[in-house]
Amino acid sequence: MKVNETPIQVRYQETDMMGVVYHANYLVWFEIGRTSFIDSLGFKYAEIEKEGVVSPVIDASMSFKNPVRYGEEAAVKTWVKEYDGLRVTYGYEVVHNDGETAVTGETKHVIVKKDNFRPVSIRRSFPDWHEAYLQAMEKTS
Amino acid sequence: MKVNETPIQVRYQETDMMGVVYHANYLVWFEIGRTSFIDSLGFKYAEIEKEGVVSPVIDASMSFKNPVRYGEEAAVKTWVKEYDGLRVTYGYEVVHNDGETAVTGETKHVIVKKDNFRPVSIRRSFPDWHEAYLQAMEKTS
Amino acid sequence: MKVNETPIQVRYQETDMMGVVYHANYLVWFEIGRTSFIDSLGFKYAEIEKEGVVSPVIDASMSFKNPVRYGEEAAVKTWVKEYDGLRVTYGYEVVHNDGETAVTGETKHVIVKKDNFRPVSIRRSFPDWHEAYLQAMEKTS
Amino acid sequence: MKVNETPIQVRYQETDMMGVVYHANYLVWFEIGRTSFIDSLGFKYAEIEKEGVVSPVIDASMSFKNPVRYGEEAAVKTWVKEYDGLRVTYGYEVVHNDGETAVTGETKHVIVKKDNFRPVSIRRSFPDWHEAYLQAMEKTS
Numbered sequence: 261m262k263v264n265e266t267p268i269q270v271r272y273q274e275t276d277m278m279g280v281v282y283h284a285n286y287l288v289w290f291e292i293g294r295t296s297f298i299d300s301l302g303f304k305y306a307e308i309e310k311e312g313v314v315s316p317v318i319d320a321s322m323s324f325k326n327p328v329r330y331g332e333e334a335a336v337k338t339w340v341k342e343y344d345g346l347r348v349t350y351g352y353e354v355v356h357n358d359g360e361t362a363v364t365g366e367t368k369h370v371i372v373k374k375d376n377f378r379p380v381s382i383r384r385s386f387p388d389w390h391e392a393y394l395q396a397m398e399k400t401s
Numbered sequence: 402m403k404v405n406e407t408p409i410q411v412r413y414q415e416t417d418m419m420g421v422v423y424h425a426n427y428l429v430w431f432e433i434g435r436t437s438f439i440d441s442l443g444f445k446y447a448e449i450e451k452e453g454v455v456s457p458v459i460d461a462s463m464s465f466k467n468p469v470r471y472g473e474e475a476a477v478k479t480w481v482k483e484y485d486g487l488r489v490t491y492g493y494e495v496v497h498n499d500g501e502t503a504v505t506g507e508t509k510h511v512i513v514k515k516d517n518f519r520p521v522s523i524r525r526s527f528p529d530w531h532e533a534y535l536q537a538m539e540k541t542s
Numbered sequence: 543m544k545v546n547e548t549p550i551q552v553r554y555q556e557t558d559m560m561g562v563v564y565h566a567n568y569l570v571w572f573e574i575g576r577t578s579f580i581d582s583l584g585f586k587y588a589e590i591e592k593e594g595v596v597s598p599v600i601d602a603s604m605s606f607k608n609p610v611r612y613g614e615e616a617a618v619k620t621w622v623k624e625y626d627g628l629r630v631t632y633g634y635e636v637v638h639n640d641g642e643t644a645v646t647g648e649t650k651h652v653i654v655k656k657d658n659f660r661p662v663s664i665r666r667s668f669p670d671w672h673e674a675y676l677q678a679m680e681k682t683s
Numbered sequence: 684m685k686v687n688e689t690p691i692q693v694r695y696q697e698t699d700m701m702g703v704v705y706h707a708n709y710l711v712w713f714e715i716g717r718t719s720f721i722d723s724l725g726f727k728y729a730e731i732e733k734e735g736v737v738s739p740v741i742d743a744s745m746s747f748k749n750p751v752r753y754g755e756e757a758a759v760k761t762w763v764k765e766y767d768g769l770r771v772t773y774g775y776e777v778v779h780n781d782g783e784t785a786v787t788g789e790t791k792h793v794i795v796k797k798d799n800f801r802p803v804s805i806r807r808s809f810p811d812w813h814e815a816y817l818q819a820m821e822k823t824s
Binding site for chain 1: 457460464465
């Protein structure tokens with residue numbers, strides 16, 4: 261299974277008055293991990309949208325273990341957890357500098373037409389991407 | 402079971418280039434619903450933090466059914482789904498103007514000391530709040 | 543001069559580790575004030591965009607006097623400061639509950655076509671809105 | 684004059700339904716540029732806060748020339764524009780990949796005690812930082 265790791269520079273704006281990163285921001289970090297993962301497969305999510313489709317999240321879950329603070333160097337690990345040709349579930353782990361887990365989670369996505377949000381089969385409409393997903397699930401990173 | 406409903410005015414800033422509310426913002430709307438729910442129990446979350454504790458999220462999950470768009474009037478319904486004296490799980494439903502479900506989800510919280518993030522028992526340290534939670538779970542709204 | 547006042551409920555998400563509202567969020571509050579001001583003129587910004595135009599900010603300035611904190615009730619006052627048929631400058635004052643000034647600022651906007659960002663004359667393309675701006679500048683609120 | 688340049692990876696979350704980066708997010712990019720600039724002087728803003736002070740923005744202005752879009756590679760250039768031992772004004776220029784200006788702006792900061800927001804002299808309390816600012820203004824980068 262291919263795992264992509266992306267460094268995250270904590271923004272002051274991402275903290276809250278608890279003195280730690282506000283919980284919803286980890287979902288944004290998942291987005292950064294996902295974009296980087298797709299890049300590492302040789303695709304650009306921005307290019308995919310130019311074909312008139314978007315890839316909304318349909319389910320998300322997160323488990324918060326240990327908060328990240330401003331000034332720390334964190335990273336997000338991303339991989340494909342499940343994929344059936346139509347829906348893809350990414351897994352994530354945000355880690356502290358010392359490797360300790362900060363947050364784990366997953367997001368499930370579909371591809372839909374931008375104008376009417378009707379589902380599109382990745383297998384049929386994006387065969388290269390389909391192949392890349394299958395390989396990413398098998399590959400030992 | 403007590404259910405609190407809070408109107409949400411969609412901010413332009415909350416939309417993304419998909420033309421809908423960016424998914425992580427619904428977690429912020431859950432926060433708004435939770436704050437309003439706590440208000441409706443007669444407490445102020447801001448006052449609780451003045452006692453040196455904070456209430457981080459330890460788990461969250463969301464299911465996205467139907468995106469909310471700018472210009473729409475939405476609302477978030479909030480209730481207490483589970484509570485054991487130590488951890489509280491809130492349930493949420495974001496609804497469109499016509500009552501249709503936009504997003505459902507839940508967040509689980511604990512109370513911890515602000516300076517060291519050590520857990521605090523709600524039952525023992527905040528008995529009034531404890532009682533209010535128990536009543537909120539029983540009450541027919 | 544017409545001045546519109548909109549209450550603001552501070553979101554926990556809007557705070558930072560300084561314990562106050564993160565400065566960039568006041569620009570979002572200005573957006574809320576502006577939307578509410580346009581509503582008070584009898585228009586809906588969301589409807590205007592359906593005609594294929596958008597209204598980007600071309601200049602903004604802010605002066606931070608006294609930070610707003612979570613749990614406080616704040617409000618944003620909005621008015622039209624300058625208008626020449628093409629460009630409109632809104633003035634803003636964020637006030638604390640006791641009327642003290644928190645932040646002042648202004649944003650200058652144009653109307654452009656959504657597809658190519660070419661400028662559109664408000665005077666010629668949106669005569670009703672043009673009239674409303676002129677009246678808003680004269681009116682004693 | 685020392686000018687520091689920091690690459691910016693546009694986040695999908697930073698876009699709005701206009702299809703471009705939401706204007707308030709450039710203030711966050713300015714924060715990223717400022718943090719990187721301070722790093723380049725050999726300091727860490729996160730360490731400075733551990734001494735019980737924070738550095739709020741007291742004035743900000745921005746001029747939006749040309750919006751940045753998702754998928755683009757942008758950068759923020761940062762320098763010290765004015766400094767008098769007490770207040771520092773940073774200048775910023777967000778540039779597109781081809782060097783074209785996207786946004787220009789500046790932010791003015793003071794240093795205050797975290798607990799009471801009383802001003803602190805940089806010259807007297809942070810002499811090393813004071814020296815670094817003076818050099819940054821003279822140096823040809």
